[in-house]
Amino acid sequence: MEAQTINGKELSIKKRVEIQENVQSLKKEGVVPGLAVILVGNNDASRTYVANKQKACKELGIYSELITFDATVTQDVLLSKIHALNENKDIHGILVQLPLPKHLDEDEIIDAISPMKDVDGFHPINVGKMVIGQDALMPCTPSGVMVMLEDHGISLSGKHVVIVGRSNIVGKPLGQMLLNQDATVTYCHSKTHDLASFTKQADILIAAVGKANFITPDYVKNGAVVIDVGINRNEEGKLCGDVAYHQVKEIASYITPVPGGVGPMTITMLMYNTVKAARKAIER
Numbered sequence: 626m627e628a629q630t631i632n633g634k635e636l637s638i639k640k641r642v643e644i645q646e647n648v649q650s651l652k653k654e655g656v657v658p659g660l661a662v663i664l665v666g667n668n669d670a671s672r673t674y675v676a677n678k679q680k681a682c683k684e685l686g687i688y689s690e691l692i693t694f695d696a697t698v699t700q701d702v703l704l705s706k707i708h709a710l711n712e713n714k715d716i717h718g719i720l721v722q723l724p725l726p727k728h729l730d731e732d733e734i735i736d737a738i739s740p741m742k743d744v745d746g747f748h749p750i751n752v753g754k755m756v757i758g759q760d761a762l763m764p765c766t767p768s769g770v771m772v773m774l775e776d777h778g779i780s781l782s783g784k785h786v787v788i789v790g791r792s793n794i795v796g797k798p799l800g801q802m803l804l805n806q807d808a809t810v811t812y813c814h815s816k817t818h819d820l821a822s823f824t825k826q827a828d829i830l831i832a833a834v835g836k837a838n839f840i841t842p843d844y845v846k847n848g849a850v851v852i853d854v855g856i857n858r859n860e861e862g863k864l865c866g867d868v869a870y871h872q873v874k875e876i877a878s879y880i881t882p883v884p885g886g887v888g889p890m891t892i893t894m895l896m897y898n899t900v901k902a903a904r905k906a907i908e909r
């Protein structure tokens with residue numbers, strides 16, 4: 626039987642209604658959630674991502690501020706801007722669009738963001754809290770995947786989840802979140818020998834590789850849940866994921882499409898984190 630599609634676009638709309646309600650109640654309490662986005666240089670993809678984030682803020686009634694710098698900006702200038710935003714009471718979330726130009730120290734920039742305003746969930750304090758199961762701002766793409774699984778009633782306890790990809794923004798944190806929900810997690814990466822022998826064991830297979838059509842049916846167990854985090858362009862220049870969607874759909878139980886799968890959830894979770902940070906700020 627063909628897999629059921631997990632529609633991230635629809636789920637995103639549903640979640641955004643809930644987030645908007647939370648924005649409204651914050652406003653009644655006199656607080657407008659605010660997000661500052663820092664964009665360095667002229668990378669086209671980054672500009673598109675930032676524009677989409679600002680559009681989402683506008684739709685949900687979240688105040689957003691775009692701060693742009695030339696690609697030649699110095700580390701010190703960037704750091705002092707972040708320090709100022711950390712002190713700014715109208716701003717509850719700070720996001721530095723990555724990647725940054727090579728001369729800048731990305732780790733130091735992320736460390737400078739107040740953990741309470743770190744809506745990307747990349748600050749070591751938030752990463753550490755997540756690992757030990759404390760409340761934290763969690764990275765948006767992995768959180769989006771967790772919401773998708775939960776919304777479809779896909780149980781995690783005791784399930785074997787295999788994640789292909791171990792980046793700090795997707796694979797590693799997602800594995801940790803799944804572990805916290807009692808899944809058994811296997812991480813695979815570019816040095817893994819005989820990848821299919823691992824992925825074939827997965828009850829839930831997550832692809833976060835960045836290679837078009839990388840996961841074919843040979844890598845998938847019958848009836849597995851397949852989550853495709855990848856965003857790639859195929860030979861025709863069309864957007865696609867890491868999974869050979871049409872073939873894998875024939876054997877999976879659930880599958881996420883690209884586009885319209887994990888992608889839309891990422892920005893929704895950024896909005897969620899911004900509202901959560903604003904709520905926490907007034908509770909402090």
Ligand code: NDP
Nearest residue numbers: 766790791792795814815833834835854855856887888891
């Ligand atoms: P990275 O390039 O940082 O990580 C890719 C991972 O894939 C690495 O861990 C790498 O292993 C592993 N890998 C590469 N080749 C192989 C291989 N042949 N076999 C097994 N593993 C392999 O990418 P990201 O994690 O940042 O992103 C992954 C994908 O997800 C990309 O397509 C990206 O565009 C997309 N993405 C989508 C988002 C969304 O909103 N939907 C958000 C963020 C990313 P190693 O560590 O050994 O190098």
